[in-house]
Amino acid sequence: MTTTLPANDVTAVTESVRQRYSAAAEAPEALLCCPVDYDPQYLKILPDEILEKDYGCGDPSAFARPGDTVLDLGSGGGKICYITSQIVGAEGRVIGVDMNDDMLDLARRHQGDLARTIGYDNVEFRKGRIQDLGLDRGALETWLQSNPVSDPASLERYEAQVAAMRRETPLVGDDAVDLVLSNCVLNLVSDTEKKQLFEEIFRVLRRGGRAAISDIVADEPVPDHMKSDPELWSGCISGAMEEEEFLQAFVDAGFYGVEMVKRDETPWRTVEGIEFRSVTITAWKGKQGECWDHNEAVIYRGPFRETRDDDGHLYRRGERVAVCRKTFEILTREPYAQYFEAIEPREPVEEPTPFDCAGLQTRHARQSKGLEYDATTEVSCGPDGCC
Template sequence: MSSIPTSESATRERYANAAAEAEQALCCPVDYDPQYLKVIPDEVIEKDYGCGDPSKYVEPGDTVLDLGSGTGKICFIASQVVGENGKVIGVDMTDDMLEVARRNAPIIGERIGFSNVEFRKGRIQDLALNLELLDQQLAGKPVGDVNRWMELDKITADLKKEKPLVESESVDVVVSNCVLNLVEADLKSQMFEELFRVLKVGGRAVISDIVSDEEIPQHLADDPYLWSGCISGAYTEEGFLKAFSDAGFYGIEILKRDAEPWQTVEGIEFRSVTIRAWKGKEGDCLERNQAVLYKGPFSQVSDDDGHTMQRGQSYAVCDKTYNIYKKAPYKEHFEFIDPIKPIAMEDAQPFDCSRDVTRHPRETKGMEYSATTVASDCCGTDGCC
């Protein structure tokens, strides 16, 4: 009697077959930068599947983690972008995909003049467990009874603690290309927690995936073939953004959204999106008399913490929020007002971030400020404007 396939087993089997022979149904048309494809063997390109190009958003020197790296195409593109001082880690659970990626890594390293890519075996919903180390434990003494099963439980916990597949706060950017929706529904929140864990403070996630425009009915969700084909396990568009927010990310933005659906099933549209989200809003809220002014174009905006700001008004913010706004993706939308007399961090008092209040100019200039100055030379050497 054959067992009923789970979504994970169906995914593993389908992608193992796709590592041996290309399957067009597993990918959307994507325009990759041809300059980075020149050094990548055809085998990798033909048997790697995705729906976007998150490698466009990595930077020189980054440490990059690619979830569900497959035969390694995104890793090999990213390795060229990050350069010799950067590092790329691919994680995949399918031995056949890892074999193709590892076999081609030295070839690409020789062609570009450096090797900065490595591939690790793991499940993206558990980035602490190194499956190859677990395989070694099982090879010597397989699970044959309940005592061994309980012993293995402790071995697994020890491996995750002492030799994690990916260490906490070790990665600048996590990328993924049409993989997150392959994870079983009850493990998706854990997957996002793991994604968040491995990122450095100030790091970012750039994820390309398939989303739906409606909730997926149960009979589609129960279809292993549709699941492994990036259909049944897709988030709704709203649900995908909410998953990042629930995990603690901020500055969540849609970088790319395909206007035309990739597939339509029973009237439900499935399309590719690329999302970027940032880690780093943790920490204390401290008062340093800083202010920000939203420049527009909207009459008002609200951030991920519920702070609402009217265009053109100066708002009091804590030091943490002030510094977050000075970075992407916010910085171009704000003017930043520093106090004339800075407050040292050790002297800063707690700031109540639960309220939205404007900042009176005297709070940043100082209540005793009484300077009188001549007109500034704002128009250059030609005189007044």
């Protein structure tokens, strides 16, 4: 292993991470471990070899639901995949991606036995780099064995093969999964490839899909001399993003509802006074697209006097704000639903018109009820009534 790492040298970062995790697949490495409380009911069936080689820092599997198709980035020994397999059930699927052959071997070694114990086989492990989920590296390596690159002509054939594989048989296609998970891996991707990594997470999720990511973040910028240290890189330190930068990366990739759902108070490690701790972030895909007016509105319940979404729209507590169908659907589902009242029009709109989402406006109660509405009712004493 090199003694210093040129900061942001993609090849050097990849190599230092590969060597470290190959060794960690052979024998447990205490320095890479971070205590996590997984739901014990899902651990009972896992072999010791997988439990001992747990290099996660959180439990994103808790965000999986029955029937989900789930992608686990940097699946390591397969623990999160096998936990998630039990949560999503026979109707769901789990795909683990890792670039390390030794980790993939470890995860696959137990697949048959675990499928028999669980009662179904809904897990698969694929070889690839998580910042480039379009390329199936396992398939490419197999192709290279019979098509080695040795001259300009074979180089051209190789490049054409890579392009064809990306187009026709991507490792993970567009809009392919309901949920992207990752446990302590994003920090291992070089800084220059981090933007692409978040864009890849966004690309593979279907509209309405979500990401749940546990990772290590720093409370201050990591200085260059620490970024040049291969031990610190592969040890989940050098590539840790700052807390705010980490959240913003999801927003920049196009996600909405980005939330820090867990932040460990106690740092996992402190290096030169910089605290490195585990956080778990959830984020949603689906705010892109056209805005149509269906005469719908929302009321922000509080507790703050006002709040803004990532696109700058302002919601004042108690105010009826006119929203397009897309925003209405977003604000009345997870993760926003608990903060908003949904106001639907008394009569559905048959011919919706384009809605200008640039500046939100209030919507008078009369607009929702209809100008002609003049009902007078008795006191309501039904199950939802107030007496």
